[in-house]
Structures are given as structure tokens and as C-alpha cells.
Amino acid sequence: MALKAPLAYETKHHLSYYECDATGHPSLSMLISMAVQVSEEHGNSLGLDTAAIQSYGGGWVITSYEGSFAAQQPINGEEVILGTRAIANNRFFALREFWIQSADRQVEYVRLTGLFVYMNLQTRHLMSIPQAVIEPYHGPEKKRLPRLAKARELKDVRFKNDYHVRFFDIDSNRHVNNARYFDWMQDPLGAEFLTHHQLKHMTMRYEKEVRYGQTVTSEISSPYRNENGELTTDHRIVVDGQLAAASTMIWYE
Amino acid sequence: MALKAPLAYETKHHLSYYECDATGHPSLSMLISMAVQVSEEHGNSLGLDTAAIQSYGGGWVITSYEGSFAAQQPINGEEVILGTRAIANNRFFALREFWIQSADRQVEYVRLTGLFVYMNLQTRHLMSIPQAVIEPYHGPEKKRLPRLAKARELKDVRFKNDYHVRFFDIDSNRHVNNARYFDWMQDPLGAEFLTHHQLKHMTMRYEKEVRYGQTVTSEISSPYRNENGELTTDHRIVVDGQLAAASTMIWYE
Known part of the structure; x- marks a missing residue:
């Protein structure tokens, strides 16, 4: 068939x-x-x-x-x-x-x-x-699915900021819009970095749902070079001491 | 002609x-x-x-x-x-x-x-x-333009919250998106109020441009009835002690 x-x-x-x-x-x-x-x-x-x-x-x-x-x-x-x-x-x-x-x-x-x-x-x-x-x-059924690249563990915290989860972070699905995590994850890098670097690759893992009214802490490593020499930053979102999301971003220079 | x-x-x-x-x-x-x-x-x-x-x-x-x-x-x-x-x-x-x-x-x-x-x-x-x-x-030239309704002065502060102006509040015009003021102005009302009341009328006056990196304070009056018996709230955005924007909102019940 x-x-x-x-x-x-x-x-x-x-x-x-x-x-x-x-x-x-x-x-x-x-x-x-x-x-x-x-x-x-x-x-x-x-x-x-x-x-x-x-x-x-x-x-x-x-x-x-x-x-x-x-x-x-x-x-x-x-x-x-x-x-x-x-x-x-x-x-x-x-x-x-x-x-x-x-x-x-x-x-x-x-x-x-x-x-x-x-x-x-x-x-x-x-x-x-x-x-x-x-x-x-009509997606093919497979025993094993291709794996996504993993976010690396953040080892030093160079940038850090708190974000209060606002009413307008909730979308019409009645949950915090999962895309908002990226704003929290990138904002602490600051305007200087964000206007002079452009994203090349990103991997993101959601660990725990964030809710309205909570305060999340966004932590970012110092920019470093990965094994391919690419400028890289590791990111995590922490809520009440628990990991809510982790990301690794690679940047064009 | x-x-x-x-x-x-x-x-x-x-x-x-x-x-x-x-x-x-x-x-x-x-x-x-x-x-x-x-x-x-x-x-x-x-x-x-x-x-x-x-x-x-x-x-x-x-x-x-x-x-x-x-x-x-x-x-x-x-x-x-x-x-x-x-x-x-x-x-x-x-x-x-x-x-x-x-x-x-x-x-x-x-x-x-x-x-x-x-x-x-x-x-x-x-x-x-x-x-x-x-x-x-091709808008008609007129000496006197029709006037917009004025925001009322906020007399008591019932709701209050601080908002940090983020990188992603700046739009492609390179200024803080003026629409963001409304998120700051409404968010302190809270999910309970905002899911049970719907906006009927709004008047807004911008006084001072808000910039990236600043912290704005959003203040809101207790809800009251205006002269037509409508549920009303007065809002203002304050930066460094100066009024940045003022709004009055009337709500359906």
C-alpha cells in the first residue's frame, strides 16, 4: 500500500x-x-x-x-x-x-x-x-523520532533579569504564550548586543509551565565560542528555584 | 472648485x-x-x-x-x-x-x-x-480641529505596578511602540477585572516619550461611576516623577 x-x-x-x-x-x-x-x-x-x-x-x-x-x-x-x-x-x-x-x-x-x-x-x-x-x-508513524539538539547547561550567569508574567502574556489559548519565553530569554542581553548580533541557530526545551502572576528569572551565560568557533549563549528561565526552560543560541557576527 | x-x-x-x-x-x-x-x-x-x-x-x-x-x-x-x-x-x-x-x-x-x-x-x-x-x-484644512475628550486626572491610586521598558517594546520605527502603554496601563487591573470587564470607551494623552531601559510606574484609580453612571477608571504612566501618559477608560459591565 x-x-x-x-x-x-x-x-x-x-x-x-x-x-x-x-x-x-x-x-x-x-x-x-x-x-x-x-x-x-x-x-x-x-x-x-x-x-x-x-x-x-x-x-x-x-x-x-x-x-x-x-x-x-x-x-x-x-x-x-x-x-x-x-x-x-x-x-x-x-x-x-x-x-x-x-x-x-x-x-x-x-x-x-x-x-x-x-x-x-x-x-x-x-x-x-x-x-x-x-x-x-498523515505524518509517518515511527518508533524512534529524530532528536532535536539539546540546550547546553548554563555554567556562569553573566546577564540576569526578573520578569513578572503579565495578563497580556496570556493568549487566547488561556496559557502563557510559549513564544514569550524568548523575549524573556533575549532581553537581558541588552540593546547593544541584540542590535549587533543576529540569531543563527536556537534550541529550546520547555520544562515547566509558567503561570500568570509568577515572577521568572532569566539567566544568560557569557557569550563563548562553541566547538565550531561560533558565538554562543546559554539561557535558562527559572521560577521558584525550578528550571522552567533552557535554550542555547548561536549568533551571526 | x-x-x-x-x-x-x-x-x-x-x-x-x-x-x-x-x-x-x-x-x-x-x-x-x-x-x-x-x-x-x-x-x-x-x-x-x-x-x-x-x-x-x-x-x-x-x-x-x-x-x-x-x-x-x-x-x-x-x-x-x-x-x-x-x-x-x-x-x-x-x-x-x-x-x-x-x-x-x-x-x-x-x-x-x-x-x-x-x-x-x-x-x-x-x-x-x-x-x-x-x-x-486630502484631509480638509481647518483652523480649529474637533477636540478629543480629555483623560481625567487620577485622584486616588488603587492599583499600581512598575514596568521595565524592554528591548522588544521597541518596534521597527526604533521607538517604544506607543501601543505598549496600554498594556502597562491595563495590566495592574488584574486578570479578574480584565476577564470580566470589556472596554467601551477610551481617551489617551501622551505627554512624554518613554525610552528603552527606563522603569515606568502605572497607576490606576479605584473604579467609579462617571456622570452617566458608567464604570470608569483613570490611568497614568509616570517616569521619574513626570507624567508620561494619562488615560480614562469606561467599561461595559
Whole structure:
């Protein structure tokens, strides 16, 4: 029997000024938000809106991302292509790919992979993924899924800042928008660093959900050179002494 | 000679999940951002992009807003119409109107008026508006412009919170996004108030530009009934003891 090809879903998006930061390009948190947005639209197009997904007792939760970013990034006012497809899944995990391309497809600005689980949102217990919420994506079932690169452990804290989780950090899914973690993770680097360095690669692992009203501490290592000589920073978000998220970022110079 | 009608400009916009808050509707700061976005696109369509505007030595700066909001508000995923036109201008002031409507034009969600000045962005001195940046809008010249409702003076401080101005509060215009003030202004009300009350009317006056790295204090009065019996709150943003912005908000119950 022929395998069904995974269904890709694409949409066009016009970049607004408020999705771009002082560099004139979309911030990492906005790029991640756009990825989440296109995967929601993909789900809706398959009849899998939030209500349908939650009718099986749980919801999709992101556990980790790995992303690569081109040196050329889109600008305020540009129309880009947002795309996504299911890559592979097994009983507990689903791997999804995202891309952001120029309208003429000559430049791939972002290629992102995300690993998702299906979780009871009250108890935070992992559930096996219901067939009905995964089958329509036609992602191949695999025993072993490709692994995402791991964030490195932060060894020294060079930059540090506290962030209060605000009402407007909660999105229409009624959880803290997972993309906001990237704003907290990057802001302590400061305007000088952030306007003179551009992200090349990022890996992110979510450990613990952050809630409205909490104060998170964002800690960042001194910039160092990794084994390939690339400028690298390690990041973590800590809440009440517990690790909430960890990331390693590699920068263009 | 026949007067030219003011040129309206409209565009369609698909509401993303990250533009909506926990209520499932766009936050006030996102509605304001969309208004700014459509006015930028209007300018671009007339050949008046940021570079063209600044070639005359200054830039547009918002001084005040007044807005009315329907009880029915758009939802995540909805396509809305964003519109704007010049209403009137004189030597120093330009009045601009914005609207956000349902795609079928049956509901006007937001009607907003904004008063702009043309300012030297280095010295922050008011300049007379260059003909070349205002004439293409075909707004009627008037000696006296209609006045926007004033924010009331805050008399008691019931809610209060500090906000650090972050790197990602700066937008691609390289200034703190003026819409962010509304997040600072509303957040101290708390999730309980903000999920059970909906904005009906807002008036906002910008007094002083807020800059990256500063800490702003957001202060809010106890909710009270205005002369029409409507639930009302007064808001202000203070930086270094100076008033940066003042707002009065009226709420549906």
C-alpha cells in the first residue's frame, strides 16, 4: 500500500511593524508565534480546532524547538510564506516542521522543528496521542523520532533579569504564550548586543509551565565560542528555584 | 472648485492567536497597533513611507487618542477590515480616523480618532507640517480641529505596578511602540477585572516619550461611576516623577 505523503499547509502573512523589533526584522518570539499560528490554521483546516482536540481530554503541548535562521531575514511590510507539516509521530510524541520563506521562495528565512506531546491540561499528565487528532496530518508513524539538539547547561550567569508574567502574556489559548519565553530569554542581553548580533541557530526545551502572576528569572551565560568557533549563549528561565526552560543560541557576527 | 473627498484606505487583516488575549479578543494594545499599521500602509500607498516623511526633518508623533468599542468584539481567526482616513488638519495638527469592522461590515468593532503632530525627532520640537507629507491625504484644512475628550486626572491610586521598558517594546520605527502603554496601563487591573470587564470607551494623552531601559510606574484609580453612571477608571504612566501618559477608560459591565 502506498504511503500517504505528509500534508503540508501554507499560508501567506504580511509582516506588520509591531511584529518587527528595532532591527527591522521579526523578533524570535514573533517568528515562533507565526509558527504556532500556521499550525493552528493547519489544524483548523483539518477540522482539528482547539475544541475538537480537547474533546479527547487533552491538548498539544510543545516540549522543545530547534531552529535555523538565514543571515537574510524578512523586513517590516514584507509578505512571507508560513508553512508547516507533520514529520513523524509515535504513541507519545509528534514532530512538526515549520518554515518561513520569501514570497518568491528564493530565501528560506527560518526552518524550525517542534516536538509536541498530548497532555491532560488539568493534571499535566502525558496521554497517548488519540488517533483522531494525529491521523489527519498523515505524518509517518515511527518508533524512534529524530532528536532535536539539546540546550547546553548554563555554567556562569553573566546577564540576569526578573520578569513578572503579565495578563497580556496570556493568549487566547488561556496559557502563557510559549513564544514569550524568548523575549524573556533575549532581553537581558541588552540593546547593544541584540542590535549587533543576529540569531543563527536556537534550541529550546520547555520544562515547566509558567503561570500568570509568577515572577521568572532569566539567566544568560557569557557569550563563548562553541566547538565550531561560533558565538554562543546559554539561557535558562527559572521560577521558584525550578528550571522552567533552557535554550542555547548561536549568533551571526 | 470642488473639494476633494478625504481618501480612505482599507485593508483586510486576519486576527492571529497572538493578537488576542485571554478573553479571546484582541487586546487594546493590539487594536491600537493595527490602527498604526493601517495608517503606515496608507502612507506607503501614497509614497509617504517613513524615509519620505523623515526627509522633511521630522516624523509623525501621536499626541492623543479617543476610541469607542462595540460590545461585540472580533475573535481569534476572524478576518476584519482595518480602515483609516485623514479628517482634518491645520498648520500643526493632523486628525486621523480609524475603524475596525467585521468583514461583512455589519459590525463596527472600533472607531478611533488620533491627533498627530510633526516633530523633529532629535530635538522633540514641534514643526509646522510640511505640505508634502499632508497634502496627499486630502484631509480638509481647518483652523480649529474637533477636540478629543480629555483623560481625567487620577485622584486616588488603587492599583499600581512598575514596568521595565524592554528591548522588544521597541518596534521597527526604533521607538517604544506607543501601543505598549496600554498594556502597562491595563495590566495592574488584574486578570479578574480584565476577564470580566470589556472596554467601551477610551481617551489617551501622551505627554512624554518613554525610552528603552527606563522603569515606568502605572497607576490606576479605584473604579467609579462617571456622570452617566458608567464604570470608569483613570490611568497614568509616570517616569521619574513626570507624567508620561494619562488615560480614562469606561467599561461595559
